[in-house]
Amino acid sequence: VFSNGRTELVGNITQKNCSLKIDPLRQSDQGPFYFRIELGGYNHLLCDLLVTGAPQPTVSVKEEVVKGQNVSASCSVSHSCPSSPPEFTWTHSGEKRFQTQQLTDGQWKATSVLTFKATKADHNKPLSCTVRYKGGLVQTSQHHEELIVCFCADAPVNVKVDYKSHVKEGETVQLTCSSEANPPAKSYLWKNEAGARLHQGQSYKLINVSRHTGALYCTAINTVGKRRSSPVQLNVSFKPDPCNIHKNSLYYNNDFTWFLFEQERCRISIFS
CATH class of the missing domain: 2.60.40.10 (Immunoglobulins)
Incomplete structure (x- = not known):
């Protein structure tokens, strides 16, 4: 069926694993497929492949946290290729940890766990993740989670x-x-x-x-x-106060007498 090198047998037959990898997967690759093994005769197994769009990742996080508390948020998505798991990108910085879990019907669940310390700037700030698949397809979580950061332990x-x-x-x-x-x-x-x-x-x-x-x-x-x-x-x-005249502080200039008092210069008229 595939003559352009898009298929690869990735399973270990000695461990009874005959998994087939199709890369890149196309909409036209939709089944059914027959699997046959020849060991002194042959048996065959019908496999129906349904090609759908990539699911959107889901974000889970405790919405109400206290400032300074560690926040743990998870972003999960299902996929069908454990050898090429999707890559996760978060809108918030922090320590990231990757987890994988095998599901049924040839599906795996990939999860990215983000851990960071809540600050005042995180209050009502949207938190989301983006998933990039090996073929270049990008999906972003549809619902943005918003943290409610409580400052109950803070003085003004x-x-x-x-x-x-x-x-x-x-x-x-x-x-x-x-x-x-x-x-x-x-x-x-x-x-x-x-x-x-x-x-x-x-x-x-x-x-x-x-x-x-x-x-x-x-x-x-x-x-x-x-x-x-x-x-x-x-x-x-303020306006200068009336000056207290001290004889020793007087000096003369034309028709006026000037004197200094508490770093203020005042003047009075001279009457002859």
Whole structure:
């Protein structure tokens, strides 16, 4: 039937294995076939070959995992050529392990097991695999599995304060604290650099801002722990205060007297 070298007897007759390999397999190769063995006479066996399309691989993975936990995902597909098993490619990096299992009716099950450590970036990220057969045919898993990564063991992270950095003295400033946490932060606490408590709540309204307002920070708290933001320092613009005149600090320039006080230069008119 095959005159172009597409067939090969790959079985071991001494072990009663007379398996025939057809490579590459074509749609026109559909059976039936007769197998005959001649050993002082002959017997024959009818074999019906049904050529179908390659099956799509299936992915199996535990959908809900905890951050930092090892995830084990498997991708399986059936095939009919154990000497040339399909190659697997995953959309996620990790340690890969190949397994094979003989089924019935001349079929084998090939499985690729992927192991990796779950991270925050894996949350709701699709996970799929692609199978490439020896003849070049490629099949990708139809259903993408999405991991749900739980951060239940984490204190708040990325705690930051949103605010208007440049303000004028006497103005009111609204500061808002945010964080990433699961479960979400249940409270926010505001303190100054000395550790004195200023306010409790996600938003803090600082009234009548002064040039002397020091740095402050926000602490996000959930049921697991707490974490504080970087110090926040407002840039306050203000008008110079009336100067206290000291005789030793005066110097003269035309019609005005200038003097320095606390690194500020003030001027007053000269009255004769």
